[in-house]
Amino acid sequence: MEKVKSLDIVTSTVTKNQGSKTVDLRNGSTVTEFILVGFEQSSSSTQALLFVLFLALYSLAMAMNGLIIFITWTDPRLNSPMYFFLGHLSFLDVCFITTTIPQMLIHLVVKNHIVSFVSCLTQMYLVFCVGVAECILLAFMAYDRYVAICHPLSYAQIMSRQVCVKLVSAAWLFGLINGIFLEYMSFRNPFCRDNHIENFFCEAPIVIALSCGDPQFSLRMIFADAIVVLLSPMVLIVISYARILASILGRASSSGRGKTFSTCASHLTVVIFFYTSAMFSYMNPRSTHGPDKDKPFSLLYTIITPMCNPIIYSFRNKEMKGAMVRALWRTSLA
Template sequence: MWDDEDQFKTEILNASTLMEFILLGFSGFPHLQWVLFMIFLFMYITILTCNSIIILLVKTDPALQTPMYFFLSNFSFLEICYVTATIPRILLDLYTLKGNISVLACATQMYFVLMLGGTECLLLAAMAYDRYVAICKPLQYYLLMKDKVCLQLVAASWISGIPVEIGQTYQIFSLHFCASNKIDHFFCDIPPLLKLACGDTFVNTVAVYVVAVVFVMIPFLVIIVSYVKIICNIMKLSSAKGMAKAFSTCSSHLIVVVLFYGTASITYLQPKPRKSEGMGKLLSLFYTIFIPALNPIIYTLRNKDITMALRKLQNKLLTW
């Protein structure tokens, strides 16, 4: 009995004096550290460059001064912020071969990843609503999607998650971490941190599910409803060319939605016993890094307006 009590006191003492965590990241592949460093560096530079070009095109080309491209430029800026919350830390750990991160830095990283992820869900829902109005109510499009409305939708997407994620991050880091200080992940995420906590984490787990439902499932349902109505409207079109154009307008956004929501929902809504550590890392890599790297390619290759604006910009640069 006394041994158990002493062990409990030791655990509480360790938890109260915990000053840092260790991100294990990709330490299981010691011979690939520099290869991984170069891959992530290349992906980071690519994401920054491609999304910055999209923002520049939308700002400078008059043909792209529409609500759809306003949302796209905000989405590109969001992607830059989103990957910046994780990749620089990964690069630092791969370069130093250490994963030490202070509790404050870990909490800060978790907050930004969660907040920006929630913003992405809401912004994708706003983009789906924009496509719904454009295809189902074309005559009212510029009335319903005025500059003020677009700004309000974008502002709501960015601001809504701030108080929620501050509360959730505080709740997670109010726990006692006595099992270990080693996080088997490449960034501070909720599932691996909950595994390190001692005591009952039922309330925290329920809170994770509730927030995931609000910021993942509800926007996803909005997107599904929007696209059901869009498809029904497209099927009424008599012109095959009109149908093709309508599908082309929505296809890029739909691909991004499926990729992002698919991996994010599995990560935060799937029961813990069914998901291994390796699978958790792989899914996280998809929605935090790989998909943001693909998004500019998806939007530019399948969008004639963007490619035309890019050619104009290239011609201007060549004539200077």
């Protein structure tokens, strides 16, 4: 009897594991905190180097995207649907990197990598919401290029200001609603296993793998959602650019072809960066994943892509270059 009583006491005792709190495994949710492993296994010198590198990239991404938001919303010469969408894309990128990178920078400096359950849940929802909205917006940007190149005479009528506002609103609304669904699927099971997340932010597939019971249903539902969210816009993008390519090849002017290719190449480069990393993270079997594979792709779509987007668009677009020069000139005069 004494052994049975002592066993019950042990199973109901609250234990501590590097800041995590647990309760009786038979009574539901047990984990109240997560530990983001991130780069804590790296040496101090490596962490210092990563901090300087990521801080520089984050600052550059914020500055470049902020500049694009400013000039696309204030420069009257950029009053077209393409730059309207580009301004909102930069705003999404700012939201995206701010959700994940500042926390990673703090964890590279301090030794305490603990995040509360609520903080992890909130971060994951914001990543879902903004990421899904960006997927949809990239598809709308491809459709905008298709209308501009293949139906130039009807472009102003088809892509009116009201239509553009509705498309951007639809991207945000779908992101908000889809984020709720993905959040529910990620946290539907209680957590009573290891609370160490092998990444620098709360990424859904890794968090789900820590939940009690069978996580396969949640992973399958997220995989099915990724097919809709990633592949459906991808189909629209492929169809749009296939028709654009057919229209370009039918033109006799080589200069017109070059200008059109230059306009579309920027968007295609951004699409390839973003979709490749997102598909690897959410559409690959978890058996093929690991910390060494997850972190590079997570870095690609959380900081590298948001940083590259404004650089790609500004360097390949004469109007953007001119608008940036005018904005900097006005700032220097002020």
